[in-house]
Amino acid sequence: MKSILLVDDEPMILRVMRTALEKVGYKVSTAVDGMDALAKIAAGHPDILVTDIEMPRMTGKELCLEIQTTIPDREFPIFVSTSLTALEHREWSRKIPNLVFLEKPISIRKLRSAIAEFIAQEDTVTA
Amino acid sequence: MLTGRNSARFENMFVFKHLRRSGNDRLGLVMIVASLVAIALSVATLLWNQKQNREAQIRVQGVSLTRMLGELPYSQLQPTQGQQDLLSTIFQSQNDENFAYAAIIDTADRLISVATAPGITVPPMDWPDKPAAWLSDRSVVTSSGERIIEFFTPVHADGETTAYLRLGYRLPGMGVSMEEIPFLATLALIIFLLTPLFYFLVRKEVRPLKEASERMTTIVESDQFRQIDLRMPDELSGFLDRFTAFVDFAKNRIDCLEVEQEKLLTSRNLVSYSKSRVEAVLEAMPEAVLILDQSGNIKYANRRTSTLLGVSRDEVVNGNPADWCVSEELFAVISKYAGQPPASRLAETTRLNVGAEKERNLAVKAYPLYSPSDSADVYGSLIVIRDVTKESMSQRQQGEFVAHVAHELKTPLNTLSLCTEALLDDDGDDPQSRTDAANVILDEVQRLAGLIDNLLNITRIEMGEISIDRQQVRLHEFLEDTFKVASRTDKGSELTFDLELSPGLSTILADKDLFRIALNNLLTNAVKYSRPGGVVRMSCEETDQAIRIAIRDDGIGIAEDDQDRIFERFFRSEDPEARSRSGHGLGLPLARDIVQLHYGTLTVTSAPDEGSEFVIQIWKEAGMLKQVV
Numbered sequence: 001m002k003s004i005l006l007v008d009d010e011p012m013i014l015r016v017m018r019t020a021l022e023k024v025g026y027k028v029s030t031a032v033d034g035m036d037a038l039a040k041i042a043a044g045h046p047d048i049l050v051t052d053i054e055m056p057r058m059t060g061k062e063l064c065l066e067i068q069t070t071i072p073d074r075e076f077p078i079f080v081s082t083s084l085t086a087l088e089h090r091e092w093s094r095k096i097p098n099l100v101f102l103e104k105p106i107s108i109r110k111l112r113s114a115i116a117e118f119i120a121q122e123d124t125v126t127a
Numbered sequence: 128m129l130t131g132r133n134s135a136r137f138e139n140m141f142v143f144k145h146l147r148r149s150g151n152d153r154l155g156l157v158m159i160v161a162s163l164v165a166i167a168l169s170v171a172t173l174l175w176n177q178k179q180n181r182e183a184q185i186r187v188q189g190v191s192l193t194r195m196l197g198e199l200p201y202s203q204l205q206p207t208q209g210q211q212d213l214l215s216t217i218f219q220s221q222n223d224e225n226f227a228y229a230a231i232i233d234t235a236d237r238l239i240s241v242a243t244a245p246g247i248t249v250p251p252m253d254w255p256d257k258p259a260a261w262l263s264d265r266s267v268v269t270s271s272g273e274r275i276i277e278f279f280t281p282v283h284a285d286g287e288t289t290a291y292l293r294l295g296y297r298l299p300g301m302g303v304s305m306e307e308i309p310f311l312a313t314l315a316l317i318i319f320l321l322t323p324l325f326y327f328l329v330r331k332e333v334r335p336l337k338e339a340s341e342r343m344t345t346i347v348e349s350d351q352f353r354q355i356d357l358r359m360p361d362e363l364s365g366f367l368d369r370f371t372a373f374v375d376f377a378k379n380r381i382d383c384l385e386v387e388q389e390k391l392l393t394s395r396n397l398v399s400y401s402k403s404r405v406e407a408v409l410e411a412m413p414e415a416v417l418i419l420d421q422s423g424n425i426k427y428a429n430r431r432t433s434t435l436l437g438v439s440r441d442e443v444v445n446g447n448p449a450d451w452c453v454s455e456e457l458f459a460v461i462s463k464y465a466g467q468p469p470a471s472r473l474a475e476t477t478r479l480n481v482g483a484e485k486e487r488n489l490a491v492k493a494y495p496l497y498s499p500s501d502s503a504d505v506y507g508s509l510i511v512i513r514d515v516t517k518e519s520m521s522q523r524q525q526g527e528f529v530a531h532v533a534h535e536l537k538t539p540l541n542t543l544s545l546c547t548e549a550l551l552d553d554d555g556d557d558p559q560s561r562t563d564a565a566n567v568i569l570d571e572v573q574r575l576a577g578l579i580d581n582l583l584n585i586t587r588i589e590m591g592e593i594s595i596d597r598q599q600v601r602l603h604e605f606l607e608d609t610f611k612v613a614s615r616t617d618k619g620s621e622l623t624f625d626l627e628l629s630p631g632l633s634t635i636l637a638d639k640d641l642f643r644i645a646l647n648n649l650l651t652n653a654v655k656y657s658r659p660g661g662v663v664r665m666s667c668e669e670t671d672q673a674i675r676i677a678i679r680d681d682g683i684g685i686a687e688d689d690q691d692r693i694f695e696r697f698f699r700s701e702d703p704e705a706r707s708r709s710g711h712g713l714g715l716p717l718a719r720d721i722v723q724l725h726y727g728t729l730t731v732t733s734a735p736d737e738g739s740e741f742v743i744q745i746w747k748e749a750g751m752l753k754q755v756v
Contacts, residue, residue: 010542011707012542012709013538013541015567016542016567017545020549023560032707035703036703056700056706057703104537105541105545107544107545109552
């Protein structure tokens, strides 16, 4: 069972996404901001990280850069949901491999499909 | 105070008056003195001529008589006993008052014969070394001091000089004889009578000039040029014509000069007024204004320049821009137009930041200064510097506000989108999932509606568009109702609600709906940030001065740093526990705005993990309260 860490400061969104992903068989844990997420990652790497950008204390961008610094050989992918244009994130995200932008509003269907696609690719590479 | 021109006129008038009076006084006096002098000169000349004629006459008479007697033999000249000698006879026959003496003296200086006028003694003969051989004359002075002209000649006897004949005549004086007095008196009278005649003739001749002088005096006194109209004798009319022509010319010239001077004065006043007006406008402008000439030198800087740029005006006008320019951008703008004014009327705007921490934002625009008469002629450049700090801040705040609103609106929409998608998918078949999704949708819709209501209210209040409908509100019932509604929440079962109202609360004059929104926002927050088992308490006390409404919870509390910011719009604490509760950061700013509309204050006291207390204080002095009858 793949583990997914959801990071969002909106409790409702966390609740709905968690339910939707758990339903299709993922083990889901949640964090309310970047700092909380770093603490969870330190306890154990997830297979997939899904994070929002706009969050208090530590934003999604800061979280990604911090992960890139502390875990340069990271294997898990990062899905970043943002309503901001990709242009604004092009500069900093260029340095971070294995990072995918998901446009807001987030669709459960698209998220499930993106995660499934990634797992399928990973399985192919492993095989 | 006399101006230069008036002072000159005053001096001219004084000179003219003085000349006229002194001229009248002197002329008569001069005429009298002149007549006396003329009389004296005439008499003196006459007497002098008489004297000269007499002297000449004496000489002729003396020479001829001496020559005649000298040719007589010595024997005839010697006195003869018993007979009157010749000299006495001649002396008496001459009957001439000037004839002083006649004498014969031998070579031994003895007086041979003599005849003298009374009181006259024959002066001694001062013989020359070489006695004269013929007739001669000389001047001598008698012992009584009289001046004598003496004629003398040798007298011969037998071919030898044996004696000298001497004839003395008194020199005639300037004295006036009694006979001459009537003649002289008549002469003096004639001269004296001619003087007034001459005087009146002169007066007559001078009268036109005098009249001209008086008219000129009048003209000078009246300070107005007029034509000098005079009738004069023919001999003076030419002079007067030329003089009048000259005066006309002078008058025309003066008129022209006066007109030109008036024009010049008017023009100068106009220019001075225009300049003052333009300068006053420039000084009053809220923007800093610099005027550069064609060479790029700063020729003018208004008062605002020094306050805006923090350098003295004198430094700006006379100094080198490189020394005083507060920023490189400004120096670049000024340097750019040095010697090359802006080519277009459409000014380019350069923005720059100045100040110790670059906190002030300035907009610099440069315009060409065209000549009003010829737009092809450019005087220089006009540089206008405007402080746009507030504008920039306002724009930034506006942008931030819109971004916040968009973010706050989009967040519940995201949740709604997720839930709706879940309902449409397989989850919709599961009753539990369906109920969960419906609850989330309800929460988010309520949140969205609350957000929009708060947003609209706060915007209206801040823009002054909302009208306050003040009415008598029974505080006791109002607080009870509001508290009851707020306690009916899902979370209500986990909390204790406590309402403490003092008995006999006043009626307050308030907008019931708005005041309810403020109280509801505070109560909703108290519920939201309480922990299970917590207590939400509302109390109201009334004193002589104020009404004090306190809403207290013992929930998560507010960090000290956040307490100053919770009344800012869209502020959300970064505390994870606070963040886990939904909110949009508009409830407290709106509550504060409403309380302020009711002339009250809203304050907070809080400590993390101990809870918060929000206090509304409404002052009775504000005239809003009415005692219960």
